[in-house]
Amino acid sequence: xxxxxxxxxxxxxxxxxxEPVSRLDLIKYAGASGDFNPIHTIDEEAESAGLxxxxxxxxxxxxxxxxxxxxxxxxxxIETYSIRFKGMVFLGDVVSLQAELTEEESGKLIFxxxxxxxxxxxxxxxxxxxxxxxxxxxxxxxx
Amino acid sequence: xxxxxxxxxxxxxxxxxxxxxxxxxxxxxxxASPLFTDEEAGKQSVYGRNIAPPTFxxxxxxxxxxxxxxxxxxxxxxxxxxxxxxxxxxxxxxYCWIEVKDYYERTGSxxxxxxxxxxxxxxxxxxxxxxxEERVIIINEAARKxxxx
Numbered sequence: 001x002x003x004x005x006x007x008x009x010x011x012x013x014x015x016x017x018x019e020p021v022s023r024l025d026l027i028k029y030a031g032a033s034g035d036f037n038p039i040h041t042i043d044e045e046a047e048s049a050g051l052x053x054x055x056x057x058x059x060x061x062x063x064x065x066x067x068x069x070x071x072x073x074x075x076x077x078i079e080t081y082s083i084r085f086k087g088m089v090f091l092g093d094v095v096s097l098q099a100e101l102t103e104e105e106s107g108k109l110i111f112x113x114x115x116x117x118x119x120x121x122x123x124x125x126x127x128x129x130x131x132x133x134x135x136x137x138x139x140x141x142x143x
Numbered sequence: 144x145x146x147x148x149x150x151x152x153x154x155x156x157x158x159x160x161x162x163x164x165x166x167x168x169x170x171x172x173x174x175a176s177p178l179f180t181d182e183e184a185g186k187q188s189v190y191g192r193n194i195a196p197p198t199f200x201x202x203x204x205x206x207x208x209x210x211x212x213x214x215x216x217x218x219x220x221x222x223x224x225x226x227x228x229x230x231x232x233x234x235x236x237x238y239c240w241i242e243v244k245d246y247y248e249r250t251g252s253x254x255x256x257x258x259x260x261x262x263x264x265x266x267x268x269x270x271x272x273x274x275x276e277e278r279v280i281i282i283n284e285a286a287r288k289x290x291x292x
Contacts, residue, residue, distance in 0.1 A: 018173070025171075032164075032171035033201050049216060058220045063172035063198040070176045070196075073230070074189050078197045082224035126224075133189060 004072035004109065005132050007101050013068050013111075016097040021056055021089055029060040056089035061115050061124055068099045068113070069130060076132040079108070083126035087117070094118040099128070107132040145246040145259060145282075152242040153206030155266075164202060165195050165233050172196065185233065193233035197225055200276045205239035205263050213259075217286025221258070222279035228272055237265045237273060244277070257282035 004013075026040050035057055038045035046054040062083050069078055089095060095115050103110040109132070114125040162182075169179040174196055177184030185193030231237065245260040263276040 028171040032168040035201065059198060059201050059223065060172065062223060063168075063196065064174070066197050067172065067174035067176075070174055070178070073176075073178055073194070077194075077230045078225070078227065080224070080226050081197050082222070084222045085220055126222075 003075050004069075004130060005075050007104075007109065009101050009104055011101055013099040013101075016068060018064060018095045018097070020092045020094050023054070023091060026054065026056055026060065029057055029063075033057065033059060033063075035059065051088070053090055056093075058083075058085045058124065061089055061095060064095070065097050065113055065115050065124065066128075068097050069128070072130070076107075076109075076130050078128060079131040080129040081126070082128070083113075083124050085124050087121055087123040089115075089117065089123050093123075095123065102127075107134065145243075145257060145287075148208065148211050148243040149246055150243065151208050151211065153208050153240045155238045155240045156204050156206040158203045158237045158239055158265075160195055160199070160231055160233050160235055160237060162193070162233050165193070165199065168199055168202060169196055172198075179233075190230065190232070194230040195233060197227070197230075199231060200225070200239075200263060200265060200274060203237065203239045203263065203265065205241040208241060208243060211243065213280070214282070214286040217283045219281040219283070220278070221281045222277075224277040225274060226277075227274045231265075231273060236268045238268070239263055239265045254284050256284070257287055 030036050030041055039049050039051060040054055040057050043054060066081060095117055097115055099111045099113045101109055102112050109130040111128045113128050114122050116122050166180045169175045178188055179193060179196060241261055241263045244262045248255055248257050259280040259282060261278045265273045267273055
């Protein structure tokens, strides 16, 4: 695995495509996060809120999106992570996670990140700063 | 009336980042990396221990703000922003509080909407700031009416 520190501006991380969203995914997230708003798990509650069906927690999608960077947490950490929720995610939707390096300055990598659904609509988008750990030896010296 | 809440905050509340809670959370977002869940992998990592995923603070208890009663329905989560000084460590104590940073109203195509900006802060046991978590909550007119009832 080549490091994130060697990435060039304009390049993208490998896209992760999630499995279709299932009710169980959202029940698990409700339990793990403590967000039991029933529009995410119970059809009748979603319908009475004027929705066509249950929708994913925005934070479920935002939580998933961050995993694009998990592989690289040995090189640095997520310093800022900022998202705007732009669309709803429904059961059966297939969400793809994307990140493009847009800027690099003194050990900080700034990415544009997005989650898009099967119709290529951005359901959430924002940016993330990945801060490289300072005292890491350069890649060439590691072995 | 929400405008009067600007600047109000909750009392600091102690949280402990529990290993089991981190594992369950990482699994729920299908991100069960050994760095989050496996003790030995954590020890071998640059952090020397396990860390928590960046959106884990949604699980923290940060107390409640006196007088702030949000309606259970009609809220839309608009934005979310994290700022970290370092990753959160599994097993550590985090002291959290929440503050109403701002509230304003805008009239758009969906009528008059309220924008409530809430910020959760987390410090370690020594009082060093670890993170902030800013949340923009959009409140529609019907929900606001519900609040004055």
